[in-house]
Amino acid sequence: MIAGSEGSQRSQRSERRLLTGNQAAAWGARLGGVDYVPAFPITPQTEIIEALAAWFDDGSLMGRLTMFESEHSMMTAAGTAAAAGARTFTATSSQGLLYSLEMMYAVAGWRVPFVMVNVSRGLASPITLESDHNDVLAARDTGFLQIHCATAQEVLDAVLIAFRWSEDRRVRLPVIVNQDGFSLSFTREPVDIPNEDAVRAFLPTRGDLDETLSGPSPQSLGVAVLDGSTYSYFRYQMERAAQGALPVLLDIEKEFESMTGRRFLPIDEYRMHDAEMAIVVVGSLGTQAMVAVDEMRAEGVRVGLVRPRVLRPFPRNALALTLGRMRGVAVVDQDLSPGFGGILHGEIAAALYARPEPRPSLTSYIGGLGGRFVSVTEFKRIVDETVVASITGHVPPPRLLFTDEEARSIRMLQQIADDAPQYELGAPFASGLEGDRA
């Protein structure tokens, strides 16, 4: 890590360095003063726990990192340690997240605060190491709150904010901070590391020890209930806490801004003030989309970008307000629910439907699966199609982004894999980019 230039005026005492997303996550945990890190390795997350392990070893961090035998165990320990009052941080990805899914529901139900970074990676099968959001979206109903980051800076900021958010007694739910594998996790970017004292003021040590399992009075936690009404009550309470977490975040965000000069609103809007068209993406694809927005603005298209930073709680009203006044909205999902399509698209549609007509034409694109690149040109083409849809009123069916070049390449791979020369190169893809659109 090379120390870089000065920070902004407001955060004079911060330090600017080149960090990968993973290092930024580790720094977030370090500045947050974590007591405990239960861990299990998985690419592309491993660097985070390696960094933390080293800091525990060299004394930069006081506390403990314990290696577990699985993410299921790791998640259990994160939950019990948080229940005992330790500020707890953990990290996982993909298969690991799914392996722990049973416990994610369980610990969220315990209403214990901790932060987990998920480094998004596509799920098997087929196996891949590269990014998409199916892993983290599989956890969207667990009760964990979700923050999605577009830059390494946001990863660090998000971890600090997440601790405050999670520990707030109006919320008291665990929080996932999501970043994309490779495009953030292994990518170095300049990051402002806030001053430790400032962070301490923003995020004091946990103050609820008396109420925890290590407190003076006993408690039975995670107990069974005997009927649907009691079950419903506790689940409804999670819903109320999660929904009520949005205004809490706005409070925290104000304090955070005064510390760092950076805003952290539930939705990041880019060039939306006079936009008629909007692109919606989540995560690091957002910065790529900004490039497309800039280029199209230069060409005179009034397009902007809406990037939800927070997916749980879902900022439904804010999204509906911003997007509701567009003529066209294109949702680019970096996930796929087979038999349904884009998960985010469905959620945005639900948010918009609460708005009175006229509603924007809403198009759906699936891209960026398993790390597939979505080019600036593709983003521009997506906006073009959405403009047409908003004029004609004819919304095309969801498109699975795939080019003729990719089609040729898969045919070649299939020929080798199946030793089957009878495949005609590109046959089913004959009409190229427009081919699958009847």
Next chain:
Amino acid sequence: MKCTSDHHITTSLPSVVTFPPPAKFKPQVATTNRSVALLLDAGFGVLRVRIHGRGGQGIKTSGRVLASALFGEGFAVQDAPHFGAERRGAPVVASIRADRSFVRERGRIEHPDAVAWADETLLGALRRKTPLSTSAALRLDPDAFVVVVVAGVDPVPAPVRMKAPEESPEHAFEQASEQASEQASDQTPGQCSREALGRSTGLLSGRGPARTMAATLGVDEARIRILMLPPELHAGIACAVALARLCGVVRWETLLGAIDVELSEAGVGEAARVVAHRTASFAWDALSPDAGVLHSLADPGPSPRRAGIDTRSPDLGGKRWVSVERDDVSVAAPRILASRTSRHNPTGGWGTKHPVLRPERCRRCWWICTVACPDSAISLGGHGMPTIDQTHCKGCMICATQCPNQALVAVDDFASAEGAEGVQGVQGVQGVQRLRGIEREGHV
């Protein structure tokens, strides 16, 4: 499942009915499928009944027996058991619905026409008014019919006539008690309904169990029947048979056929089948005065309950929706902050036998029984004399088998006064019950 009224599962009926039909068997109501159809046309809507009990009592099987019997009579039925853990002693509810066509409504039956309890714990729970037992879930409609089966009663008192309670409840109660004790040695099996309850009032002393129960359940006292089963008869089967009898549309042969089918599916042996048949005979006879009573409830006139509160009720059947707001997290999580609250569960009603100390035999060994009791129901009083917490003792009798001096003896809760005499000065059933702490707890 397709089931029309002319469909009849005669194939499942045994060709030879091995157990003789009960002496008092007289067909009371419609017994042909045609008349079933007529009956339903006359406004007999969905029949909804529940059987309550605890794991180990065969409640699921009982529900199946009743459902099979109704199915055998040409009804489309729905038989939905509900239980938590597969645990002896854990509450089990079977919901049975019958209709002419496929039963569409689902879930727990909120407004049953009749309820049968194979579980006398209920009686204790009602008496004790714990937060759990007084839950609104117990409430029934005023015209619901209730059968409570008390198992293992030896000897079974004969039916006793009693003056209507309106006349003079207290007096009538005492009179019934006297009559009951007079006849206590009479082994004739019979129904022991409201009238004969005086006999077993250890359960619910005071102004009469049916009355207490009526108040708690919210039903008309006249619609409560308490069926005292002799030992070795099967409480669960008795519930099924009682309900079959009450609805009056199940024939004796169909019932036996259903019992045979279900028991053989449950994989039980011949001995159990004979017990079930004997139980059926006993319960069938006992409830013969009430045969078809549910049918009589089903007059075609508009009844708010029958109009279908279960399915379409704009006012939520007297309830209303409230908005659930965020509570402080200290109470909003499934967390118990209090200690030892399990004492609110009066598990003392789980068994039908309970240990009683014969102090003269106890050598005050200082530990054997108290360590052996899994349920912490024995503590040591002064001078090392064990004290049994009868409110919670589950009646497993481990303590009695483990005591090297046979100082703990099993007492049948429904034993005759004579049987319980001489035990720590306890006189009769009421004494034993008092020992079990029900009396004490009732005032806590």
Next chain:
Amino acid sequence: MSAGRGAVTPRPHLMASGTSMCPGCGGLQVVKQIYEHLGRDVVFVNAAGCLTLLAPYPTTPFQSSWIYTSMASAPAGAQGLVDAIEVLRSKGRISGRRRIHVVVLTGDGAANGIGLSSTSGALDRRLDFYYLCYDNEGYGNTGHQTSPATPEGARTSTDALGPGCSQPKKDLFSIWAAHEPSYLATVIGAEPQDLARKVERARGCQGPKMFIALAPCPTGWGFDPKDAGRIGHLAVSTGVWALRERVDGKTVHTKIPRPRRLVEDYLRAQKRFQHLFSPVRRDDVIQRIQARITDAWEDWFRGQPTRPRA
């Protein structure tokens, strides 16, 4: 060598009555005893199993903390707790000299199968905790299906017909022993003095303290609850359940039945083995079960330099 009379003194019951365990539950019996020996300063970490329902909202029998985790990961939950408590203590954020014992409670199904990996992990890390596996030889809470701990010949709800469970009981003691925990013992609620002495001995050890308790289960095994104690004694006197203890790499038997009764006495007393006796007597199976027990004891005696006294 059972402990002297003094080992068990009556203690006030820490565990309250009114749980939803079956009457005569051998699992509850052993948890209750161990709780009384360890005292109030414990946190229980429970896996899915019958004991899940010890504390259904709003009732708990405990006056100590209890947390329900999952079927697979109770030992990991214990690790998180122990780690957190140690870290918070080292940072001075919790004070007081109370030593909190973290006690894992799991059934045999969890211990032998789905939770074996998390147990192994905790043993690898030499976690300072207690682990009590109450072994009712089946998946009890779900209606007693065959588990890896179900003994040969026993009928369960997945081996309800035919010859019963076909494989012999898994040797969890050896699996755990291979991890060399600080303390490892088998116990049974019917031998409370032996149990008390073992808990006392374990108390002095730092690291994993592992207990496997045979838990006679009236519901799953098919016997009258009143016989729970008798069945427990039969398990010991027939040699089916060897009361053992392992410290510093050495296993010793704490109670050697002499003479050992025939296993038949134990089998006969339970419904799950009835099919070995009627309608036709299955001498082959009974002999096989007997031979396995006899061999195990012979093997052990052979390994002993001097025969210990009963």
